[in-house]
Amino acid sequence: xxxxxxxxxxxxxPVDASDATLVKHSLVIAxxxxxxxxxxxxxxxxxxxxxxxxxxxxxxxxxxxxAHTHSPMSLLRGLADDLPLMTWLHEHIWPAxxxxxxxxxxxxxxxxxxxxMLRGGITCFNDMxxxxxxxxxxxxEAGMRVLAGMIVVDFPTRYADNADEYLRRGLELYDxxxxxxxxxxxxAPHSTYAVSEAPLERVRTLADELQVQVHIHLHETRDEVxxxxxxxxxxxxxxxxxxGLLGPQLVAVHMTRLEDEEIARLxxxxxxxxxxxxxxxxxxxxxxxxxxxxxAGVNVALGTDGAASNNDLNLLGEMxxxxxxxxxxxxxxxxxxxxxxxxxxxxxGAKALGLExxxxxxxxxxxxxxxxxxxxxxxxxxxYHPCSQLVYAAxxxxxxxxxxxxxxxxxxxxxxxxxxxxILTAAREWAGRISED
Amino acid sequence: xxxxxxxxxxxxxPVDASDATLVKHSLVIAxxxxxxxxxxxxxxxxxxxxxxxxxxxxxxxxxxxxAHTHSPMSLLRGLADDLPLMTWLHEHIWPAxxxxxxxxxxxxxxxxxxxxMLRGGITCFNDMxxxxxxxxxxxxEAGMRVLAGMIVVDFPTRYADNADEYLRRGLELYDxxxxxxxxxxxxAPHSTYAVSEAPLERVRTLADELQVQVHIHLHETRDEVxxxxxxxxxxxxxxxxxxGLLGPQLVAVHMTRLEDEEIARLxxxxxxxxxxxxxxxxxxxxxxxxxxxxxAGVNVALGTDGAASNNDLNLLGEMxxxxxxxxxxxxxxxxxxxxxxxxxxxxxGAKALGLExxxxxxxxxxxxxxxxxxxxxxxxxxxYHPCSQLVYAAxxxxxxxxxxxxxxxxxxxxxxxxxxxxILTAAREWAGRISED
Numbered sequence: 001x002x003x004x005x006x007x008x009x010x011x012x013x014p015v016d017a018s019d020a021t022l023v024k025h026s027l028v029i030a031x032x033x034x035x036x037x038x039x040x041x042x043x044x045x046x047x048x049x050x051x052x053x054x055x056x057x058x059x060x061x062x063x064x065x066x067a068h069t070h071s072p073m074s075l076l077r078g079l080a081d082d083l084p085l086m087t088w089l090h091e092h093i094w095p096a097x098x099x100x101x102x103x104x105x106x107x108x109x110x111x112x113x114x115x116x117m118l119r120g121g122i123t124c125f126n127d128m129x130x131x132x133x134x135x136x137x138x139x140x141e142a143g144m145r146v147l148a149g150m151i152v153v154d155f156p157t158r159y160a161d162n163a164d165e166y167l168r169r170g171l172e173l174y175d176x177x178x179x180x181x182x183x184x185x186x187x188a189p190h191s192t193y194a195v196s197e198a199p200l201e202r203v204r205t206l207a208d209e210l211q212v213q214v215h216i217h218l219h220e221t222r223d224e225v226x227x228x229x230x231x232x233x234x235x236x237x238x239x240x241x242x243x244g245l246l247g248p249q250l251v252a253v254h255m256t257r258l259e260d261e262e263i264a265r266l267x268x269x270x271x272x273x274x275x276x277x278x279x280x281x282x283x284x285x286x287x288x289x290x291x292x293x294x295x296a297g298v299n300v301a302l303g304t305d306g307a308a309s310n311n312d313l314n315l316l317g318e319m320x321x322x323x324x325x326x327x328x329x330x331x332x333x334x335x336x337x338x339x340x341x342x343x344x345x346x347x348x349g350a351k352a353l354g355l356e357x358x359x360x361x362x363x364x365x366x367x368x369x370x371x372x373x374x375x376x377x378x379x380x381x382x383x384y385h386p387c388s389q390l391v392y393a394a395x396x397x398x399x400x401x402x403x404x405x406x407x408x409x410x411x412x413x414x415x416x417x418x419x420x421x422x423i424l425t426a427a428r429e430w431a432g433r434i435s436e437d
Numbered sequence: 438x439x440x441x442x443x444x445x446x447x448x449x450x451p452v453d454a455s456d457a458t459l460v461k462h463s464l465v466i467a468x469x470x471x472x473x474x475x476x477x478x479x480x481x482x483x484x485x486x487x488x489x490x491x492x493x494x495x496x497x498x499x500x501x502x503x504a505h506t507h508s509p510m511s512l513l514r515g516l517a518d519d520l521p522l523m524t525w526l527h528e529h530i531w532p533a534x535x536x537x538x539x540x541x542x543x544x545x546x547x548x549x550x551x552x553x554m555l556r557g558g559i560t561c562f563n564d565m566x567x568x569x570x571x572x573x574x575x576x577x578e579a580g581m582r583v584l585a586g587m588i589v590v591d592f593p594t595r596y597a598d599n600a601d602e603y604l605r606r607g608l609e610l611y612d613x614x615x616x617x618x619x620x621x622x623x624x625a626p627h628s629t630y631a632v633s634e635a636p637l638e639r640v641r642t643l644a645d646e647l648q649v650q651v652h653i654h655l656h657e658t659r660d661e662v663x664x665x666x667x668x669x670x671x672x673x674x675x676x677x678x679x680x681g682l683l684g685p686q687l688v689a690v691h692m693t694r695l696e697d698e699e700i701a702r703l704x705x706x707x708x709x710x711x712x713x714x715x716x717x718x719x720x721x722x723x724x725x726x727x728x729x730x731x732x733a734g735v736n737v738a739l740g741t742d743g744a745a746s747n748n749d750l751n752l753l754g755e756m757x758x759x760x761x762x763x764x765x766x767x768x769x770x771x772x773x774x775x776x777x778x779x780x781x782x783x784x785x786g787a788k789a790l791g792l793e794x795x796x797x798x799x800x801x802x803x804x805x806x807x808x809x810x811x812x813x814x815x816x817x818x819x820x821y822h823p824c825s826q827l828v829y830a831a832x833x834x835x836x837x838x839x840x841x842x843x844x845x846x847x848x849x850x851x852x853x854x855x856x857x858x859x860i861l862t863a864a865r866e867w868a869g870r871i872s873e874d
Binding site (some may be wrong): 075077078079081082083084085087088112115116119120278280281282283284286287307310311312313314317321323324325327328330331332333334335337338376378379380381382383384385388389392393395396397420423424427428430431434435 | 515519521525549552553557718721750751758760768771774775815816818819820821822834857861865871872
């Protein structure tokens with residue numbers, strides 16, 4: 001068998017149909033895809049690879065998928081904390097964005113986010129922000145996989161004047177990247193309170209035609225639900241249902257304050273849910289009933305949200321928070337066990353983004369989006385269950401190697417496609433300007 | 438001014454009466470104590486130190502205080518996860534402990550815990566476990582500060598046969614360490630359900646006489662509260678109140694399911710509360726009403742609990758979880774801001790352990806228990822508010838230097854008083870034996 005790379009690892013968590021932990025197995029990469037996953041003893045006799053990598057003490061997992069973020073907001077990390085959503089948005093974040101967000105901000109902020117995400121084992125993310133063309137370009141250059149959000153809001157920004165112009169700019173992005181191997185466009189109408197009905201209907205029609213996902217904030221807070229109910233006489237989910245937007249193409253982010261019949265309707269329509277536990281906690285938004293959603297058969301993925309409301313883009317930590325919080329909120333200590341938390345951050349993320357045939361598990365034929373985590377640190381020892389150590393104790397600095405489509409983008413914790421010194425200098429310059437404002 | 442060490446740091450969070458962030462300040466250590474904390478420009482002209490350390494990009498904080506743990510249980514990390522408290526205790530943890538816990542287990546487990554805690558900036562911890570004499574000895578050797586718990590339970594173990602013998606062994610520990618600079622003894626009756634009334638009364642009398650703290654699990658779960666109510670006709674807090682145990686010497690750990698009058702009584706008696714958010718979530722124990730306790734004037738410290746129910750001993754992470762969870766549970770995004778979370782892990786911990794005159798803040802005259810955290814990693818950049826980056830984004834591997842009583846115990850992330858290779862080998866051997874059992 002032809003092979004570009006043969007990796008020997010102590011453990012592999014493939015996140016396939018089973019929740020198996022493979023011991024002393026080897027992963028074979030050829031032409032950017034997973035060519036084989038087999039016991040080490042067999043690999044040693046059967047595989048001739050151009051390169052072999054020994055990873056004792058490491059676990060191999062599928063690349064982590066951050067199913068909701070606003071990557072350029074990493075430049076606003078820690079600017080305004082300990083505030084409720086609407087105060088935070090209206091008095092701090094939107095004014096700062098209105099003043100500062102241009103193409104250069106988006107390029108520098110995306111690079112800072114990529115640096116953090118690659119170092120933390122994230123190989124794909126679902127982004128919603130202005131100037132998504134810039135984010136898409138930066139990701140393509142860095143070898144990062146992205147769902148670039150064709151953002152839509154009603155209000156004018158430096159990026160676009162009105163919903164029509166947002167859509168027009170989104171479609172330019174679509175045309176440019178429709179066949180790109182790493183960049184996939186998706187519609188990203190901000191929310192039912194920031195986008196009116198006509199553009200939402202236009203998004204539905206275009207998403208059907210182009211077969212792309214629709215990424216939206218939904219049921220983030222009680223205030224949002226109440227405001228939409230007051231203004232439109234229906235709850236936000238009912239509104240999207242009436243507009244024909246519920247379904248497997250809808251990526252609904254946050255989803256707190258759900259009623260039983262809403263959960264049933266999400267399951268019935270196969271609507272995708274993205275859970276952002278740390279952001280929901282930090283903004284006191286409410287609790288997403290993750291255990292109930294999973295019991296109802298809804299696909300639940302995980303997102304970090306932006307760094308201004310988290311404040312990191314660390315999906316290992318988010319898995320842990322999701323596993324812990326689901327137990328606390330449901331009152332059941334067996335809710336979201338470690339294996340399920342890992343699945344939320346990988347396979348479920350791929351399904352939410354419409355990419356489950358390409359990524360989300362370590363299975364033969366899928367793209368080689370692979371992460372190696374070193375579990376030999378004292379805080380992940382001794383070893384009884386690798387998945388438990390990964391979810392409940394590992395920290396992102398233990399991510400040592402990352403491959404996307406078979407291309408190594410992180411080696412020994414160091415990025416190969418980004419320049420940290422340049423990125424950090426740019427970030428400090430932005431903070432200096434924004435602080436003085 | 439005589440000085441052993443002069444540290445120049447970009448920021449200092451002293452956690453004194455104010456919540457100030459000092460910029461470009463310098464800390465002076467002499468004879469194990471903090472001799473001065475002053476602007477760098479003044480330090481450069483006034484201080485002649487035997488040694489000077491430049492820490493650009495670092496923040497100095499008081500040593501973190503882990504106010505509740507069972508350090509030797511680090512050897513059981515990940516043995517049994519995703520289970521409710523009583524199943525976890527009765528079917529997994531207590532059988533494993535009954536089979537394996539001896540002096541060697543405690544020595545090896547404590548060392549693994551110390552390695553993790555020192556690397557994470559913890560300089561003092563409040564421990565409850567069998568063979569506390571071994572834990573005390575290991576801490577004294579490693580230069581770690583500890584409140585060694587004189588454990589009491591009704592049931593026999595390999596450590597003692599009955600409550601009288603537990604108390605006798607505790608008092609031996611007290612006699613040995615009463616004047617030790619790092620090791621302080623404290624009573625540690627396990628809980629109101631595992632210790633009967635006569636030994637609890639004896640603990641109260643002895644604690645009064647010897648002026649030591651009393652460390653107990655209290656109101657961990659609804660089941661505990663209901664069981665004690667059924668058996669004794671009163672809730673656990675009422676029971677301790679009747680026995681005269683509420684007060685500033687009582688260190689009450691967990692404290693979920695609190696009623697308003699219980700919170701008022703805790704405030705009235707100045708009882709110490711230790712919040713263990715990650716353990717409470719993981720075991721689905723319930724929520725400690727931290728924001729309400731703080732509003733009522735109760736001192737709330739932070740603990741990791743043991744590594745078998747967390748699964749790490751990372752107080753930086755616990756600060757973050759505490760800050761996030763308090764917002765989620767109270768529904769107020771301004772509950773437990775970053776500065777308060779840091780205070781819970783430092784000054785409040787010192788108060789809970791009766792050590793607030795000695796440690797808990799960076800103030801002149803206090804012991805030099807100091808931690809330097811490097812905030813120049815991409816995920817803690819750019820810099821608007823150092824305390825926000827520390828609490829909401831920093832990770833324990835960014836802890837670079839740790840001093841306890843002026844003695845450096847961690848340098849550039851490497852322990853100076855512990856041998857990681859020896860400790861990890863011993864941990865792996867224990868896991869091998871326990872797994873095969």
